[in-house]
Every structure is written in structure tokens, then in C-alpha cells.
Amino acid sequence: MDKQKKYQAVDEVQTVYARVLEIVSHVGFVFLSVGYLVYVMQLLPLSVPIEAIAGNWHLKASEMQQKLQIPAGWSFVSSTAALGKGDVLSYLSILYLAMATVICLVFAITAFYREKNYLYTAIAVLQVVVLLVAASGLVH
Amino acid sequence: MSSATRKIVMSFAATSGAAALFLLPHVVYAVPPHVVAPTMWWVWMLLLFVFSFVLGIFSVLAGVGGGVLFVPIVSSFFPFHLDFIRGAGLLVALSGALSAGAPLMRKGLADLKLGLPMALVGSISSIAGALAGLAMPAQLVQLLLGVAIMGIAVLMMKSRLYGKPDIQEPDALSKMLQISGCYYEESSKSELPWQIHNTPIGLFLFMIIGFIGGMFGMGAGWANVPVFNMLMGVPLKVAVATSGLVLSINGAAAAWVYIFKGAVIPLIAVPAIGGIMLGSKIGALLLTKVNIRSVRMIVITMLVVAGLRSLLKGFGI
Numbered sequence: 001m002d003k004q005k006k007y008q009a010v011d012e013v014q015t016v017y018a019r020v021l022e023i024v025s026h027v028g029f030v031f032l033s034v035g036y037l038v039y040v041m042q043l044l045p046l047s048v049p050i051e052a053i054a055g056n057w058h059l060k061a062s063e064m065q066q067k068l069q070i071p072a073g074w075s076f077v078s079s080t081a082a083l084g085k086g087d088v089l090s091y092l093s094i095l096y097l098a099m100a101t102v103i104c105l106v107f108a109i110t111a112f113y114r115e116k117n118y119l120y121t122a123i124a125v126l127q128v129v130v131l132l133v134a135a136s137g138l139v140h
Numbered sequence: 141m142s143s144a145t146r147k148i149v150m151s152f153a154a155t156s157g158a159a160a161l162f163l164l165p166h167v168v169y170a171v172p173p174h175v176v177a178p179t180m181w182w183v184w185m186l187l188l189f190v191f192s193f194v195l196g197i198f199s200v201l202a203g204v205g206g207g208v209l210f211v212p213i214v215s216s217f218f219p220f221h222l223d224f225i226r227g228a229g230l231l232v233a234l235s236g237a238l239s240a241g242a243p244l245m246r247k248g249l250a251d252l253k254l255g256l257p258m259a260l261v262g263s264i265s266s267i268a269g270a271l272a273g274l275a276m277p278a279q280l281v282q283l284l285l286g287v288a289i290m291g292i293a294v295l296m297m298k299s300r301l302y303g304k305p306d307i308q309e310p311d312a313l314s315k316m317l318q319i320s321g322c323y324y325e326e327s328s329k330s331e332l333p334w335q336i337h338n339t340p341i342g343l344f345l346f347m348i349i350g351f352i353g354g355m356f357g358m359g360a361g362w363a364n365v366p367v368f369n370m371l372m373g374v375p376l377k378v379a380v381a382t383s384g385l386v387l388s389i390n391g392a393a394a395a396w397v398y399i400f401k402g403a404v405i406p407l408i409a410v411p412a413i414g415g416i417m418l419g420s421k422i423g424a425l426l427l428t429k430v431n432i433r434s435v436r437m438i439v440i441t442m443l444v445v446a447g448l449r450s451l452l453k454g455f456g457i
Binding site for chain 1: 180181182184185219220221223224227231234235238239241242243245246248250251252253256257259260263264267271274278317318388389392393394395396397398399400401402403404405406407408409410411413414417
């Protein structure tokens with residue numbers, strides 16, 4: 001009874017957001033762990049050797065980027081050579097984690113819209129636009 | 141020796157130890173980058189994981205996010221460039237917020253209508269902060285980081301947070317934004333309604349906090365919670381939980397800037413995330429068994445000394 005009462009205060013959108021967040025974050029952490037193990041155990045070939053990164057991690061990001069061509073942004077998408085590489089897989093798991101909030105917000109938008117809460121539909125849409133602009137690399 | 145005296149002596153000893161370690165000259169422990177053997181990378185990764193694990197425990201016990209401790213302390217001890225530490229710091233903050241988010245939202249503690257407007261302004265400014273931070277020379281960022289960390293330590297010392305502030309009249313903007321709520325308080329077994337005030341000032345401060353968080357790659361729980369609670373009158377539990385929601389959005393926005401600048405490398409970011417998250421879980425288990433006030437004092441001291449080190453490094457000393 002108490003439990004039922006406790007959740008009455010939580011609206012539908014919050015419940016939807018929580019459900020999606022739970023799934024997305026669990027998948028993310030499994031992806032992150034598996035990707036890293038594949039990377040450091042070198043179960044797949046690497047696009048940049050780990051020793052090369054370790055030998056240059058004292059450099060500024062831009063200098064290391066110039067020297068080693070490590071994956072940045074979505075650069076690996078345009079390179080077929082990057083596919084099937086262990087370091088790119090681990091990097092992809094980080095990109096997934098950075099996209100997790102967008103996935104949750106997209107579901108929140110539909111729930112706000114179903115509730116006819118147009119103000120929060122607009123705020124959530126704006127938020128997704130901001131995150132997608134950041135993820136597109138337009139502002140870097 | 142009484143138990144209280146023993147606790148004070150132990151916390152003093154731990155604090156002094158931490159302070160001494162931090163204030164040792166740079167050359168004693170910080171390995172110059174050019175002598176790091178690339179083949180020893182796994183030793184650094186193991187150390188980073190263990191270090192992040194310990195930070196995770198302390199951050200939960202002290203009630204601060206892992207990101208705020210991670211950046212200043214790791215930049216003092218590890219041979220990585222500050223760019224990669226800030227990139228990892230943002231992901232640490234983001235991951236912590238994501239993993240804790242779902243249960244808090246189900247309980248009605250993390251509130252979407254309270255968090256979304258703050259996150260919208262905060263995420264835009266955090267992108268600007270990340271751009272500014274990555275464009276600046278590392279030495280200047282170290283200097284500003286030192287100032288920011290000292291400010292956070294003062295904020296932690298001075299903050300007087302309230303369990304359930306009594307807000308008689310909500311402001312017009314919060315009414316327009318439909319920000320109010322009700323949560324179930326386990327201790328009193330009752331539903332507690334809440335409303336807020338000072339929303340315009342709160343929005344402005346979230347913009348500033350977002351900028352600082354993006355610039356230094358830190359989480360912003362240290363600032364979100366006092367603004368929500370002390371300024372806007374949000375109950376403490378709702379403030380802490382909603383701060384995580386705001387952090388997950390602002391952190392993601394700024395993280396993309398670091399990702400595009402090549403400042404996020406999985407080799408460093410993943411062990412940091414894993415260590416902090418495991419440590420946070422252990423910290424949560426220890427929460428009822430340790431003297432929180434002593435731990436908070438140790439963390440404040442660590443922040444002051446880490447801030448001092450950042451300032452010294454910023455001045456090239």
C-alpha cells in the first residue's frame with residue numbers, strides 16, 4: 001500500500017525516462033567493459049598501438065591527434081580501415097555513453113507530447129537539438 | 141582515549157598525511173613524461189583504476205561527485221596531459237549520474253521539470269566552457285582550476301544545506317514552468333510537497349556552473365546542490381537527485397567537445413570510470429559505518445591542498 005502511494009507522485013514521463021535510462025545505462029556499462037577488455041587484451045587488431053598512446057599521453061590532445069591520428073569525433077565512420085579494430089570498439093562504447101541522454105530524452109519528448117505538455121515537449125526538443133549539435137561536431 | 145578523541149586524532153593524521161603527500165615537491169612523485177616507458181602503460185592503468193576506486197569511496201562518503209576530486213588530484217599524480225584528464229573527468233561525472241539516475245527518478249526524487257530548464261541553459265554554457273578550456277594554455281587552466289577548487293572547498297565548508305526548506309510563495313517563472321512536486325519521505329513515512337522560488341537567479345547560476353564544469357571537466361554536484369537547496373528552496377534529497385540529472389545532460393554536452401578535440405581516449409577514460417563507479421558502490425555500503433564529518437574534513441583538506449598544487453603548477457612552481 002505504502003509502495004503504491006509512493007509511486008503515485010511520480011508522473012508518467014519520469015517513469016518512461018527512468019525505464020529507458022536503466023536499459024541504456026546497463027547496456028552502456030556492459031559495452032564499456034567488453035570494449036575495453038577487447039582493446040587492452042588486443043583480441044582485435046588496433047588502429048594505434050597502446051604503447052604509442054602511452055608514449056605520447058603527456059602531449060596536448062591536438063598534438064597527439066596530429067601525431068597518431070587517434071579516433072576523434074566520428075572520424076572512424078569515414079575510414080573502412082578503422083572497422084574491426086579493438087581501440088575503435090572501445091572508443092565506440094564511450095560515444096554510446098555520451099549519446100545515452102539523447103536516447104532517454106527522445107522517449108521523454110514522446111511522453112510529454114502524449115500528455116499534451118507542449119511547453120516541456122519544446123524544452124526537451126531544444127535540449128536534444130543542443131546535444132545533437134554538440135555530437136555533430138559543428139561547434140568544436 | 142575516548143572514541144571521539146580517537147576519531148579526531150585519526151582524521152587529523154589522515155588529513156596531515158594527505159596534505160604532506162600533496163605538498164611534496166613535484167619531482168618526488170610525479171614522473172616526468174619523457175621517462176615513462178610506454179611498455180609500462182598497464183601499470184599506470186592499474187594505478188589509475190585503484191586511485192579512482194579510492195576516490196569513488198571518498199566522494200560518496202563526502203557527498204561530492206567523483207569528477208570534482210578526479211581532475212585536480214589525477215592531474216597532480218599522473219603523467220597524462222590535463223586535456224585527457226578533463227575528458228575522462230567529464231565521463232566519470234556523466235557515468236556516475238547515469239548509473240544512479242533511474243532509481244532516483246522512479247522514486248520521484250530526481251525531477252524532470254526541475255532539471256530540464258536548468259540543464260538546457262547549463263548544457264549550452266558547458267559547451268562554451270569546454271571550448272574555452274581547450275583553447276587555453278594548460279598552465280592557465282591549471283591556475284584557474286586552482287582558484288575554482290579553492291572556491292569549491294570554501295563552498296563546502298560554508299554551505300548549510302536544509303532538509304526541507306519552507307517556501308511560502310513560489311515565483312512566477314517556476315509557476316509558468318510547472319516546477320513543483322511531491323516526494324515520499326522514508327523517515328517520516330509521508331508524502332512531502334515542495335515548491336521553489338528564485339528561479340531566474342537559479343537559471344543564471346546554472347549557466348555559470350555549466351561553463352565552469354565544461355571548462356575544467358568536472359562534475360558540478362558541488363554547486364548544483366547548494367543552488368537548488370539554499371537559493372531555490374528545493375528539498376535536499378530532491379536537490380541531490382536532480383543535480384545528477386542535470387549533470388548527465390551537461391556532462392554529455394561538454395564531453396562531445398572533448399571527444400571531437402581528441403581529448404577522450406578509452407585507455408585512460410575507461411579505468412577511471414570503472415574505478416570511480418566500483419568505489420562509489422563500496423562508499424555507499426560504508427555510508428552508515430563511518431564518521432561522515434571526519435571524511436568530509438579530509439576531502440575538504442584534499443581539495444584545498446590539490447587547489448594549492450594547481451595554483452603552484454599554474455604559476456610554474
